[in-house]
Amino acid sequence: MALPAAALTTAGWAALVVLVPMAAVGLVVWVAENQSGAPAGDALRLAADGWLLAHGVRLQTPSGPFGLTPLLLSLVVLRQLYRAGRNSALATGAVSWLGVIRVAVAVGLAYGFFGMVAALLGATSGVRADPASAGVVTGLLAGFGAGWGAARAVGLGAAMAFGLPDVVRRGASAGGVAAAAVLTAGVLAAGAQMVVTHEEFRSVFGSLRAGVVGGVAITALCVLYAPTAAVWATAYLVGPGFAVGTGTAVDASTVQLAPLPSFPLLAAVPTGPASAMVSLTLAAPLIAGLLAGAVTARPPRTEDAALPRWRIALGGALIAGPVAGVLVALAAAASRGPLGDGRLSELGPSPWHVGIVLAVEVAVAALVGATVARTAASWAAWSATRRWSPDATGAAAPPWANRLPFGARRLVVGLFSGPDAADRAAPPPREPREPEPTADSAPQPHRRTGEG
Template sequence: MTQVTERGTRLSAAPRAGVRRRSPAAAACVVGGAVAAGLGLGFLAVLVIVLWISSPYPDSGPGGALHLAAGLWLLAHGTELLRYETLSGVPAPVGVTPLLLVALPVLLMRRAARLGGASDEEDEEVLPATAVFSAVLCGYLAVGAFATVYAAGGPMPADPISAAWHVPLVAVLAAAGGVWGAKGRPLGPLPNWLPGGVRRGFVRPRYALALRAGAGGALVLLGGGALLVGASLAWHGAQVQASFLSLTGVWSGRFAVLLLALALIPNAMVWGAAYALGPGFALGAEVTATPLGFAGAPALPRFPLLEALPAAGPGTPLTWAAAGVPVVAGLAVGWFAVRRAREVSYGETALTAALGALVCGVAMAGLAAVSAGPLGSRRLAEFGPVWWATGAAAFAWTLVLAVPVAVGVHAWRYRPAEGPVAVDADAPVDDGWHDSGVRELRWEAMRKAAGTLVPEIVPEPAPLVPLGPPAVPAASAPAAPAAPAVRARRAVTVVAGLDLRPGPGPAPVAPPVPPGPPPVIGVRVLARRKPPA
């Protein structure tokens, strides 16, 4: 649609055309979000169907298997499932999310948002970050709502209230990470409505170092938890094997148990880290496993990973040795919190280490929260570590160790040189070796001190150029007029720091001036050299 002005010029509706060009890109982002959700659902559906086909005694048809796949997809987002087939007849919630399953929707959603915010062609218009984020999120949540409704007719339906906020939360975080990566990971300034001191403070290097130090401490804790779990599995190898073989006798069932155990390994790593930190993890009502003791009789189902639990009773020196894991984590936070700059003060280093300990505590609290959940009702309503206790313990361990370690590493790294240092009183202070003219003076002094070891290089004389009648003394008359000559123009290097003013006392007697061009005082004439190619 065009508009005609008074002069008859036609104006095209550019904003309307821009909206039309953007609508296919927005639709593509919506489809990308829906495809990301569909791929996750399809992967789990194929896996469940294969296990259902290979089972010799399937208890439901293919429809029940597909409903179960939809429930597992919602469980991967942290949604609680409800199990109605219980001995008491009371629905039992299942809220322990296998953390390895969470990686599937997160990676797919992040990839969809990243592709929506990128452009392969130069002339292709790229949508703003907010538009890409909204479009991808709409497509993903539409499929999530359909999966929630579809899983309601299966053996383990999802809790609608839990699905209403778990699925959007995971989708929002993954989409935000994808859009941020597509835009080149811009940190940028903070919003203008924040105080200026806050915006200036967050651009300091201490926050990047604190994030790196906290992430390093959290990784050390997770690695230590994995080490504890592996050592305990090897220690209780016979019990683990007996539990694995007693669950089912067919290879498809054992394969399913193995897959579930692999998906729960990240949960076991977090639980091992919580055990090493001290608070431990709950195994039901009033039953907690800590290094100081394991009291109570938990009502646990038979599962290979649960056979690696420590024996009931008070703690032993072997369980107390788990405290070495947070000690190493605190040392790691202190090491990574030191900046490679001499001008940083000790207070700044200590503050960076404290912020790194805070980041480590927050990260461990979040991991403990997502790795725990109920496995049933009554005695199994509490299962896993307590998030606030785990985060507080991680912060306390790393704070106590990281701050002195960071200060000590900073002091050792930038300690003064050992031994006496000879200082020349006549030498200029901070003259700079590479200043203009200083290198030539030092080389001249070294050549004179070396004597005949370093021969003097005399530059070739420059050609003489006649300018006019020369100035001659009055006592002598020239025999014949001769053209004066001066040397060709040479590069002049000014030596900084030379005092050319006459000092107090009698003026020195000037030496006789030889015939030729007048000398230049206070400068050093050097031949111009051709720069290297």
């Protein structure tokens, strides 16, 4: 009974930590703007629907499905689910993968039950969520987050990573670095675009005439959807761009737009092709790929570590591309959703297009970055020996290197052999020779006392 109790406790706490503040905000808005005489229960139902929306559950409205996820709130949800899995694993003493799976299943079932209850309580005549779908979606998300937290708590995640081949481990790490770099570039690009279009932002905000409380609510919505805008900006930098309605396209070369809803964040959507200055930011995926290549070619952080072999550095660079593509494609899928059955039924980037294009860009750039970084590291390691004999290469250099000129042979040994071969190629230090006797240092004949 320890696991069910721990799962219910941690899953319930994870749900309440996010749901209670949302309900409190809804009640404050209801108290401040209760001109229609709506009951307080509507504010609580609105909070429950927003909580479900943060998990990726689609809401059915009179105008069609609403499924645009507020990613900032989703990140908070994932953090709480991660902590729920970690605390459940520690409370039940899980030490193996079987224990981690049990924790993930238990937390997922408990959290899915809470998702069904939220769908039943949050249903109104206009907005509702299917209880079965809500239970499945919230349960799966909770199982993933809890399993991740449980594996990290017992150290199985790190053990599995260290058990992978070196080339796979380096490629996965470099792909994560590239994905983080591209998403960071998207955050910066979205922020810069909002600064440039601040006048349009203020114009749309003022046209809403929402009052003080309504203005605070709209600002809060803009903050919650800011990561969604950052992912859209990332898709713009990668190349495929995004859509703001059916039949629309926004990328660096083409912009086809229809009338947009009056939401301040949408005022930052580009209205024309990228300028020369903005086009420079399109190099962000290539820069991320070069960085990934440098990660695959770096030596381990130990004093006597040897440089990775060429096949590991280049193989890791090839793996980094698909890894980065999958991670960013998942972010693109999470930022995508409909706003009804009409023209706004298609919003956001295409995960397939973004993932495939980014995988190719990062893989090509990572190959270049790994080649340059590995070459520079090999040359630096070889040059650090300071002594080298072209005839003392031994078995370190390829046989055909002996037929090359001195400078070319020196470069080949450094590239193919690394610091170990450079050490083997260096001639042994000379032994110091005994100093030859001189007239001053020659032994003098013994003289007896008293002889003059």
